[in-house]
Amino acid sequence: MVRKKLIKIAAAVVSAAILAAATPMSSFGVLTGAQVEAAAFDYHMVFDATFYAQAYPDVVAAIGTDAESLYQHYVNSGMLEGRQPSALFNAQIYMSNYEDLQAVYGNNIAAYVQHYILVGSAEGRVADHLLPGKSLVSFDALTATGVTPASTSVDLSAWNLVLVNHEHPISTAYAPEVTLCANGEYMHKDVTPIVKQMIADAKAQGINLYLVSGYRSSSRQTYLYNRKVNYYKRLGYSQADSEYLAATVVNPPGQSEHQTGLCMDITDAGYTSLTEDQENTAGYKWVLEHCAEYGFILRYPKGREDVTGIIYEPWHFRYVGVDAATEIMSRGITLEEYIAENSL
Structure with missing residues (x-):
């Protein structure tokens, strides 16, 4: 049970703009997240x-x-x-x-x-x-809609260490430059080659990984979050309780790292379900052991729900850079704690 009090949020919000100027979908170079939304x-x-x-x-x-x-x-x-x-x-x-x-x-x-x-x-x-x-x-x-930002905005200049969570929302209009990574999924343009190398290295060692989800626009996040809210409402929960419970499983738009293009849901190719059973797969064990070498961390570790506000997700890995990843993983701390300790 998540103990941390989550911010109450509106049940439906979307990004202010998800489309950009015409770009032929047949030429996949560096795209804005807005253009990917159209392509996807x-x-x-x-x-x-x-x-x-x-x-x-x-x-x-x-x-x-x-x-x-x-x-x-x-x-x-x-x-x-x-x-x-x-x-x-x-x-x-x-x-x-x-x-x-x-x-x-x-x-x-x-x-x-x-x-x-x-x-x-x-x-x-x-x-x-x-x-x-x-x-x-x-x-x-009409005006653009979105999650009301916190009193202090997220510093996107520290792109690899940006903290996005319930207490540190990002503008729903933010769209990073992304490139096609694997399985039709996109990642931040600077992270894509790293993920490709990770997948290739794992395969060379007999481990087949599957990139389930990478960059996700605020519009897509809205759909996923609202679907989860409605799921709990159908179970008989109130609107407020449904929002609370949904936010422990699916981050509301503006509060999801997927919008940065820096995180990924990655699984063993033989078992792609996003459940705790993922921790028993060879793919997860390989990624957990080697993720820091590529600058990634297990973002929502077991037993730290009170810090992250999110349930344990053995499939969700976040890019923070090799130095930060090495310290975070070796010490068993969260990104929230690392940022607080380093006054970032």
Whole structure:
């Protein structure tokens, strides 16, 4: 049972902006986390290439009528420009119809599209015409939403030692430069080659590792956190208790290290479930023994839940640099304690 009092947070928040200027998805160089969000999410459910081509002849003149090219244009630039992907979905209309979503997603266009795909369509929400009594609202009239920051902001200049937790939230608008690492997952651009080397070294010793999760946008974190809150609510817990319990398992957006691109959920390739049983695998034992050599630490160790505020996670490893990792792992302390001791 987690003993540390967790900050009470709103049940639904998303990043202020998750899309950037057009970048061809076929060329994976250094991307911002915002661009990865577009590349990682499947928007085909709301996209109609024929409609898009007919609605936007300027796009056709620039890139032609290939369906996949049109889709990628929408994902990488058209969405942010407010272009409509099909006759059945209009993000501005969808936003204008539902004040409850406006309070959650603010001016984050992609978040509305994702909400409709993941939840709204199944709920029967309307996205192709204004409901009675509703008027069209401009995205510019809305403000970005996010977790209220702490009184002191996180110092991102010490990029490898940045502390992100319930008491030290990061701006939900923060998006690091990330590169493709393994299994379709992205990591901070400076950490990606280190993780690749770790996986290769393990394989050379007969250990197959699997990168389950790396960089995660605040929008994605919102979805995961809200899903966990709703899980506890279905079990009969109150809203406040559901938020408390959910935050011990899935960090709220703005409070997750995954947004920095510095941490990873990595498992034995033969057992990829994120459970405590992971500690019994050869993959975990290898990573635990060698992680400090690559600058990583076991971020949420067993028995330290009162310090980290998070349950034991034998799959979650965080990059802090070799020197810090060596001391943290050899002493069996947490990142919170290391930072406090060194007045960082």
